[in-house]
Structure formats: structure tokens, C-alpha cells
Amino acid sequence: MVSQRACLDHAIALTTGMTGPVFELGLGNGRTYHHMAQRVSGRDIYVFERNPAAHPDSTPPEEQLILGDVRETLPSTLQRFGASASLIHADLGGHNREKNDVFARFVSPLIEPLLASDGLMVSSDRMYFEGMSEEPLPQDAVPGRCFIYRAP
Ligand code: SAM
Numbered sequence: 001m002v003s004q005r006a007c008l009d010h011a012i013a014l015t016t017g018m019t020g021p022v023f024e025l026g027l028g029n030g031r032t033y034h035h036m037a038q039r040v041s042g043r044d045i046y047v048f049e050r051n052p053a054a055h056p057d058s059t060p061p062e063e064q065l066i067l068g069d070v071r072e073t074l075p076s077t078l079q080r081f082g083a084s085a086s087l088i089h090a091d092l093g094g095h096n097r098e099k100n101d102v103f104a105r106f107v108s109p110l111i112e113p114l115l116a117s118d119g120l121m122v123s124s125d126r127m128y129f130e131g132m133s134e135e136p137l138p139q140d141a142v143p144g145r146c147f148i149y150r151a152p
Contacts (some may be wrong), residue, residue: 003036003145004091004124005039010138011087011120011148011149018086020116022044025070025107030058032091043086048073059064074110085114088121100125115151123147124150 020130022040024033027049034057036045048066052059057067061089064108070092088111093100121132125148135148 001031003141004032004122006138007122008032008089008144010034010141011038011089011122012036015118015120017087018116019043019095020084020086020119021046021081023085023088023114025088025111026092027052027054027059027065028091030054031091033060034058036089040087048077048079057129070107071110074107074114078110078113081114083113083136084116086116086119088115088119090121090123090125092128093125104128112151117151119151121151122148123149 010033016023021040022036022043024036024045026045026095027033027047033047044064045060046064046066047060048070050069052065052151066077090111092103103122104125104127111121112129112132121127127149131152132149135150137148
């Protein structure tokens with residue numbers, strides 16, 4: 001959580017001049033959504049979740065919750081928003097690292113086209129992007145705990 005928050009704060013600061021939406025992939029307990037909602041201003045935050053079960057205080061308004069499996073909702077989001085996201089955070093995995101890696105390989109090409117130029121993606125897992133570059137982590141993040149990628 002320390003690394004995740006450090007990476008998120010860093011990415012929020014780096015994208016602060018951008019106006020495109022922020023996407024949170026995986027609501028879980030809503031801790032990272034809640035954290036972002038307190039720090040992001042002037043940008044809508046949409047949360048992607050197949051089974052929302054967080055406390056209401058950490059749940060987005062209905063119109064900003066994109067319900068369903070990201071393997072289906074990410075492609076339909078591309079049709080709706082185009083390449084406009086300023087920041088995407090993904091924390092979709094569980095405890096099985098191998099499974100998380102297979103999933104990251106599957107969703108990487110669904111996430112990449114959603115980002116605006118210079119948009120950032122923060123992930124708990126290594127991603128497999130074609131055209132994005134890996135960014136240095138902030139000082140207080142532990143390498144391997146989170147990854148930051150920048151769209152060209
Ligand atoms: N970052 C969250 C927090 O701070 O509370 C924790 C997220 S939790 C590790 C992962 C979440 O991703 C779970 O709520 C799970 O239901 C969701 N998830 C996993 N796979 C998904 C998928 N294919 N489509 C939509 N949601 C998914």
C-alpha cells in the first residue's frame with residue numbers, strides 16, 4: 001500500500017495539468033479509489049468493477065461505476081471515450097502471481113489505446129505494452145511493487 005500510494009501520488013502530480021478522465025480498474029475495498037478521489041481534482045474518476053462491495057463512502061457515484069468484467073468493459077469504454085484517459089490505475093490481481101501475469105498480458109492491449117498522449121498508467125503488475133515506456137518510480141516506492149508507464 002505504501003508503494004501503491006507513492007506511485008499514485010506521483011502519477012497524479014505528473015498528470016495534474018491534464019483534463020482527461022481517470023480510470024480505476026478494480027474497486028476492491030475502495031481504498032485506492034478513496035485515496036485518488038481525495039487527491040484528484042477537476043477530473044472525473046470512473047471505476048471498473050465486476051462485483052462492487054466497498055463501503056458506500058469508498059464507492060463512486062453510480063454514473064461513474066462501470067460494472068462488469070474489464071475484458072468486456074474496456075473495449076466498450078474505448079468506443080465511448082477514445083484515447084483520452086490522463087491516468088489509469090489497475091489493481092485487478094489476487095495472490096497468485098502467475099495468474100496475475102497471464103491476466104496482465106491479456107488486458108495490456110485493452111488498456112493501452114485508452115490513454116491520451118503523455119497519460120500515465122500505474123499498475124501493481126508488470127504490463128505488456130507495445131508503445132508505452134516505463135517511468136522511474138518515486139523514491140519511496142519499492143521496485144517490483146508497482147510499475148508506472150507513459151503513453152507516447
Ligand atoms: N485497489 C483496491 C483497494 O485499494 O481496495 C483493491 C482491488 S482488489 C485487489 C481487486 C478487485 O478487482 C476486486 O474487487 C475484483 O472484484 C476486481 N476484479 C478482478 N478481476 C476483474 C475483472 N476481470 N473485471 C472487473 N473487476 C475485476
